[in-house]
Amino acid sequence: NSELKGYTFAKPIYAFVTVSDPGTGKLDIQVAYKSDDLKNSFVNATFINYYSGDGEIQFVGRKVLEGRTLEADQFSFSLEVAKTDGVSEPKETDYESLTTVKNDKDGIFTFDTLKFAHKTDSDDKTVYDVGTYYYRIKEVLGTKNPAGYTYSQDSYVIKVVVKDAPDGSNKLRVEATLNGRPYSEAVTETPIIFTNTYKASGSITLKGTKTLSG
Numbered sequence: 001n002s003e004l005k006g007y008t009f010a011k012p013i014y015a016f017v018t019v020s021d022p023g024t025g026k027l028d029i030q031v032a033y034k035s036d037d038l039k040n041s042f043v044n045a046t047f048i049n050y051y052s053g054d055g056e057i058q059f060v061g062r063k064v065l066e067g068r069t070l071e072a073d074q075f076s077f078s079l080e081v082a083k084t085d086g087v088s089e090p091k092e093t094d095y096e097s098l099t100t101v102k103n104d105k106d107g108i109f110t111f112d113t114l115k116f117a118h119k120t121d122s123d124d125k126t127v128y129d130v131g132t133y134y135y136r137i138k139e140v141l142g143t144k145n146p147a148g149y150t151y152s153q154d155s156y157v158i159k160v161v162v163k164d165a166p167d168g169s170n171k172l173r174v175e176a177t178l179n180g181r182p183y184s185e186a187v188t189e190t191p192i193i194f195t196n197t198y199k200a201s202g203s204i205t206l207k208g209t210k211t212l213s214g
Contacts, residue, residue, distance in 0.1 A: 055174040056174065059110075059135065060108065060111070061191070064107060066196070066198065077137060078097055083132070083134075137155065138154075158176050160176045
């Protein structure tokens with residue numbers, strides 16, 4: 001049915017039937033199954049249809065540095081993922097690192113677009129399929145910057161639920177929430193921001209000599 005979007009239908013299989021009369025009063029019927037290009041033979045005519053859909057989402061944040069001019073590539077941010085059963089929230093040990101990016105000169109950092117796809121065959125190695133995922137964004141506490149910096153301890157957790165689209169289209173349905181609100185709505189009002197501060201410190205010792213005359 002060409003109306004079913006997202007489905008890849010099996011190629012035709014040809015059945016070759018050979019009928020002979022062995023003289024026993026019963027015809028001998030042999031059936032051989034071959035692929036449409038006649039290169040492969042099959043024991044049975046098995047048709048496997050594949051369904052693949054795809055959806056995507058991208059996370060963007062901003063770095064703010066107070067007390068000093070921000071430089072490009074000065075700070076790093078990590079994206080972690082944990083897959084759950086959709087009921088329980090992940091534990092700390094459930095998260096695994098996906099990627100790390102750095103800020104640009106304006107403080108913006110952007111993670112690669114996360115793409116979701118699936119196939120129904122057993123050999124499929126796709127990581128992001130239908131399911132419930134938690135993505136956590138944190139700042140990497142680095143040692144590159146000199147003393148005087150205070151790093152943000154904040155982290156943001158986005159819950160992503162991936163489902164098949166109800167209309168059977170080839171797009172998976174990606175629903176993301178941040179703090180219980182739709183992701184796009186939440187980050188519009190409260191963007192993902194990490195604020196670091198820089199405060200210089202130092203000391204000086206003054207020395208002098210007392211001279212008494214007269």
